[in-house]
Amino acid sequence: MSVVVRGAKNAFRNWLRTGAVVLILAIGIGLSLSMLVAKQAVEARMSDLKSQVGTKLTVNPAGAQGMQGGGEPLTNDQLAAIKTVAHVSQADASVNFTLRNQDSSSNNFSFRGGQQSDASVGITNLQSSIDPGTLGRRFASSTSNDGTAAPANFSLPIRGIGTNSSADEQGNVYKITSGRALVGNDTTSAIIGSDLATKNNLKVGSTFIAYDTTFTVVGIFDQGTKFANDTIAIPLAQAQQLSGQTNELSSVLVTVDSIENLNNVSDAIKAKLGNGKVDVTSSQQNIQTAIDSLQSVQQVSLIGFIAALVAAAIITFLIMLVIVRERRREIGVLKAIGGSNRTIVAQFVVEALVLVILATVVGMGITLVSSNSIANALVSNSSTLQTQTPMPGQGRAQRTFRVDASATPFGRATSLVGQVTASVGPMTLLWGVLAALGIAVVGSAVPAWLISRVRPAEVMRGE
Amino acid sequence: MLKVEHLKKSFQSGGSIVKAVNDIGFTVKTGTFAAIVGKSGSGKSTLLALLGALDRPDSGSIMVNDTDITTLSDRKLTGYRRSDIGFVFQQYNLVPNLTALENVMLPMEFAGIAPATRTLRAQELLTQVGLDEAKQHRKPSRLSGGEQQRVSIARALANKPKLILADEPTGNLDSQTGEQVFALLHDLSRTQGVTIIVVTHDLGIAGKCDEILTIKDGMLTKISK
Numbered sequence A: 001m002s003v004v005v006r007g008a009k010n011a012f013r014n015w016l017r018t019g020a021v022v023l024i025l026a027i028g029i030g031l032s033l034s035m036l037v038a039k040q041a042v043e044a045r046m047s048d049l050k051s052q053v054g055t056k057l058t059v060n061p062a063g064a065q066g067m068q069g070g071g072e073p074l075t076n077d078q079l080a081a082i083k084t085v086a087h088v089s090q091a092d093a094s095v096n097f098t099l100r101n102q103d104s105s106s107n108n109f110s111f112r113g114g115q116q117s118d119a120s121v122g123i124t125n126l127q128s129s130i131d132p133g134t135l136g137r138r139f140a141s142s143t144s145n146d147g148t149a150a151p152a153n154f155s156l157p158i159r160g161i162g163t164n165s166s167a168d169e170q171g172n173v174y175k176i177t178s179g180r181a182l183v184g185n186d187t188t189s190a191i192i193g194s195d196l197a198t199k200n201n202l203k204v205g206s207t208f209i210a211y212d213t214t215f216t217v218v219g220i221f222d223q224g225t226k227f228a229n230d231t232i233a234i235p236l237a238q239a240q241q242l243s244g245q246t247n248e249l250s251s252v253l254v255t256v257d258s259i260e261n262l263n264n265v266s267d268a269i270k271a272k273l274g275n276g277k278v279d280v281t282s283s284q285q286n287i288q289t290a291i292d293s294l295q296s297v298q299q300v301s302l303i304g305f306i307a308a309l310v311a312a313a314i315i316t317f318l319i320m321l322v323i324v325r326e327r328r329r330e331i332g333v334l335k336a337i338g339g340s341n342r343t344i345v346a347q348f349v350v351e352a353l354v355l356v357i358l359a360t361v362v363g364m365g366i367t368l369v370s371s372n373s374i375a376n377a378l379v380s381n382s383s384t385l386q387t388q389t390p391m392p393g394q395g396r397a398q399r400t401f402r403v404d405a406s407a408t409p410f411g412r413a414t415s416l417v418g419q420v421t422a423s424v425g426p427m428t429l430l431w432g433v434l435a436a437l438g439i440a441v442v443g444s445a446v447p448a449w450l451i452s453r454v455r456p457a458e459v460m461r462g463e
Numbered sequence B: 001m002l003k004v005e006h007l008k009k010s011f012q013s014g015g016s017i018v019k020a021v022n023d024i025g026f027t028v029k030t031g032t033f034a035a036i037v038g039k040s041g042s043g044k045s046t047l048l049a050l051l052g053a054l055d056r057p058d059s060g061s062i063m064v065n066d067t068d069i070t071t072l073s074d075r076k077l078t079g080y081r082r083s084d085i086g087f088v089f090q091q092y093n094l095v096p097n098l099t100a101l102e103n104v105m106l107p108m109e110f111a112g113i114a115p116a117t118r119t120l121r122a123q124e125l126l127t128q129v130g131l132d133e134a135k136q137h138r139k140p141s142r143l144s145g146g147e148q149q150r151v152s153i154a155r156a157l158a159n160k161p162k163l164i165l166a167d168e169p170t171g172n173l174d175s176q177t178g179e180q181v182f183a184l185l186h187d188l189s190r191t192q193g194v195t196i197i198v199v200t201h202d203l204g205i206a207g208k209c210d211e212i213l214t215i216k217d218g219m220l221t222k223i224s225k
Helices: A003-010 A015-053 A076-083 A102-106 A133-143 A194-199 A236-242 A259-273 A284-326 A328-336 A341-386 A409-417 A426-452 A457-462 B044-051 B074-084 B100-110 B115-128 B145-157 B175-192
Strands: A056-061 A088-101 A121-124 A158-163 A176-179 A189-193 A207-210 A213-221 A232-234 A251-256 A278-281 B002-013 B016-028 B033-037 B059-064 B085-088 B163-167 B195-200 B211-216 B219-224
Touching: A003 A341, A015 A284, A015 A341, A015 A426, A056 A259, A076 A088, A076 A251, A076 A259, A088 A102, A088 A236, A158 A236, A189 A194, A189 A207, A194 A213, A213 A232, A251 A259, A259 A278, A284 A328, A284 A341, A284 A426, A328 A341, A328 A426, A328 B074, A341 A426, B002 B044, B016 B044, B016 B059, B016 B211, B033 B044, B033 B175, B044 B163, B044 B195, B074 B085, B085 B145, B100 B115, B100 B145, B115 B145, B145 B163, B145 B175, B163 B175, B175 B195
Parallel strands: A088 A121, A158 A232, A189 A213, B016 B219, B033 B195, B033 B211, B085 B163, B163 B195
Antiparallel strands: A056 A251, A056 A278, A088 A158, A088 A251, A121 A207, A176 A213, A189 A232, A207 A213, B002 B016, B002 B059, B211 B219
16 A cells, blocks of 8 residues: 555545535635636636727817817827827828718708818719618708708718728728728729618729719728718828818827827827817726726635635645644654654645545536626626715715716726626636645645654653 | 663653653663563653654663664664564554554555565464454454554564564453463564563563563663573
């Protein structure tokens, strides 16, 4: 019989005690692994959220967005200034313009297409693919020069964008379904939305007229919405020139090198272009709140993991201390008949390993059952805490109140956090086994080593 | 040859120093069956522990075949206990979850003897001490006191020691079984030339030994043959 077999047999000397020890350790290890799984699940969710927020900022003239609002347009110089801001990896400018159908423009109904000046509104032979409907007619009437109702043959204006980027002004990359994207040396080339192309029987290579200029369709894109698929995109310089917006930009889409620098870059752009002159927006705020919420859960999970692991190690240590002390005489006898300290320590380490490995197996089961619930309970609890907002002017004891989560930015953050899916992967399994082995070795070797140093004469004295 | 000279061992007990072994010296020739007798607390078990290298003396020497074991390192002492000494305890001290056979195999495992060899030798030894094959596979709790002591003696003989130290080997046995165990030890000393030192307070048993060392208050008061 080897020391390994003897150690393993010793683990089952007392079935009742073995069962109790395994159960206690399994709870500790299971809780520890659940925390680890929760931490990993939260990390995965954070990474997912970070990938959602991207690293984009949109710079608009202060008070304007798209073709609505007021203020002064951005300029090419401002674009150049934005590109010099630290951590800006890319800045793509765009200019918006509106095209009226030549038949609509021939009747007396004068539609301005929002508040954009007439000079920037061009004439085209294209017809919008969107049926005006009630909303379109209401919008057209409210923005017509004299407030008259839109006629029956009224056609919605077509939204155009001048850009040198492969993405629209929202930062969504054009999904070209046919042909190609715009390239640097294009002048009278255009890419058009799929619905607009279908409505006007346009294909790659077809031509259309805008601003009295003939454009060739080089690509057709599908952005997934009817609104976006009713637009056209032409090179930026061409759009600026034809729409009378030379040196003017409607918006700039800024790509920042990392999500952590978004706020700093936003502040730097505002400072560089002048406070109050530009609006810088990103979807980061809500997601940052969600990430902050998850970060606190991540920390709680990490602390919980370490605490549960330490607790399991202490339990193992105490159990092995009791077992070792109980077998003090036996250890003395083993030494008296020639057992070395190393052999005795190894025997107890094997015994502890058997107990801890059994507990790990049971703990894995506990983890499988509980990790998802624990992760979501932690996330839910943390998100609720985040929605508790300080109320100014109230006493210290009453400084928080519950608010409708869905109606606040924090509420949106909560919904962004969503459900965290915890799963026990191979790495978790590996960590679990390694942690368990570490617990077993440390928890048993120390007391066994301490007791093995006792002189065997004490056994004789006990006789 | 076992030669003890000026052996001393003291313990601290309740603020005072107890001289458990106080300047003891004697010589025991190889193959001798010797008894150490004395009242309870006279120091005989402490002397046995020093002879078996289970404890270190404060001073003095214990020469075993020209080697002073009091000067050996802990590792060498483990080797000495493993190869040269066999212990028989009053409480038997068998490992409870091992069978009789496995208990006897244990010292051989520590000595690095191959499993097949140690199984064979353990079976031989148990047969020699009178434990039949069926009982060899029983755990100690299913053996009588006398049978457990026989297993203990077989375990002490496992690594063919030069010296067997027995502390009250018949103390927990009825007189008939005690005599049988004593006879077994006596027979071993004669047939195998093993030096045996038995601690006992039974003067009847001691009287059958080759030498009797009488100890009183930690001092050797009499050596009789």
